[in-house]
Amino acid sequence: MEPVLILHGGAGTVSEDRAAGKLRGVVLAARVGYQVLAANGTALEAVVQAVRSMEADRFFNAGYGSVLNVDGDVEMDASIMDGATRATGSLSGIRDLLHPISLSREVMLHSGHNFLIGEGLKAFALERGFRFLEPPGQLVTQYAKDSLEAWKESDQSYRNGEGGTVGAVAIDEQGNIAAATSTGGVTGKRMGRVGDTPIIGSGTFADNALGGISLTGDGDIIMKVCLAFDVLRTAQLTSRDVQSVADELLDAMSAALGGTAGLVGLDGAGNVVVAHNSQHMAWAYQRGDTVAYGISKDDFNLQPANENPPFVSLV
Numbered sequence: 355m356e357p358v359l360i361l362h363g364g365a366g367t368v369s370e371d372r373a374a375g376k377l378r379g380v381v382l383a384a385r386v387g388y389q390v391l392a393a394n395g396t397a398l399e400a401v402v403q404a405v406r407s408m409e410a411d412r413f414f415n416a417g418y419g420s421v422l423n424v425d426g427d428v429e430m431d432a433s434i435m436d437g438a439t440r441a442t443g444s445l446s447g448i449r450d451l452l453h454p455i456s457l458s459r460e461v462m463l464h465s466g467h468n469f470l471i472g473e474g475l476k477a478f479a480l481e482r483g484f485r486f487l488e489p490p491g492q493l494v495t496q497y498a499k500d501s502l503e504a505w506k507e508s509d510q511s512y513r514n515g516e517g518g519t520v521g522a523v524a525i526d527e528q529g530n531i532a533a534a535t536s537t538g539g540v541t542g543k544r545m546g547r548v549g550d551t552p553i554i555g556s557g558t559f560a561d562n563a564l565g566g567i568s569l570t571g572d573g574d575i576i577m578k579v580c581l582a583f584d585v586l587r588t589a590q591l592t593s594r595d596v597q598s599v600a601d602e603l604l605d606a607m608s609a610a611l612g613g614t615a616g617l618v619g620l621d622g623a624g625n626v627v628v629a630h631n632s633q634h635m636a637w638a639y640q641r642g643d644t645v646a647y648g649i650s651k652d653d654f655n656l657q658p659a660n661e662n663p664p665f666v667s668l669v
């Protein structure tokens with residue numbers, strides 16, 4: 355199987371001055387993840403490395419640069435799924451950890467369960483050798499603080515943000531598919547709010563036969579329609595391509611319940627899927643020596659993988 359890695363940097367409305375940073379970040383992360391596949395690594399390892407790259411990047415709402423809850427704190431959600439076995443690992447409400455996605459993999463592999471939260475999650479992380487940032491609060495950026503202030507002075511809707519959740523889906527030479535998603539959630543959320551990101555079938559899903567998907571967007575809506583699973587399962591049951599089902603179900607969700615969302619994915623044969631009905635969603639994929647990327651609707655650019663990440667302006 356020809357390996358492919360595809361990822362997104364969040365569905366939402368991105369301002370001109372943030373677009374270039376996001377595109378640079380998704381192209382870089384696609385290359386980071388693809389290198390794992392090119393060296394005969396697993397899809398699981400590739401999605402972890404791609405997501406880690408964006409968790410460390412202040413332009414994304416995951417890890418460093420996560421959005422803030424109403425109290426001004428970073429609380430993050432993440433999940434991962436192995437399409438070969440349907441093994442899953444999810445976590446919610448984690449603080450002061452740069453790479454929640456690595457902890458979600460640990461939950462999947464070593465907790466004996468699928469989903470950990472709260473004190474038990476923290477204890478598990480320490481047991482597995484993870485270190486929390488000291489002093490706390492180091493994942494908070496000035497941009498996130500300003501966004502929280504702007505949200506407090508606005509109508510306090512959760513629907514108008516930049517988004518910025520990150521996610522990746524990969525298929526490796528063996529034909530194994532994995533998907534991973536990581537987020538700080540939505541600006542101004544209540545302490546303890548859980549979004550779609552760690553909910554398997556809503557924010558993340560992978561199965562070698564069906565494909566893999568990572569979601570982003572209005573999580574309080576996405577989880578009502580279990581969008582990741584619904585797209586893949588509907589495509590299978592109707593023998594349609596995942597792309598057209600994704601486009602249709604995104605619009606059906608918004609028409610019925612409101613909100614917008616976006617996703618990236620692969621079908622079981624490794625065909626890429628990019629869909630969003632938000633104004634923007636930074637995405638990129640690498641296949642062979644070529645990276646494709648975009649951010650606005652119908653925006654599609656190609657560049658050799660060894661070229662520097664692009665300079666762009668929004669259309």
Ligand SMILES: NC(=O)C[C@H](N)C(=O)O
Nearest residue numbers: 517519539549570571573
């Ligand atoms: N920006 C996002 O994609 C937010 C995420 N889906 C959530 O609701 O937590």
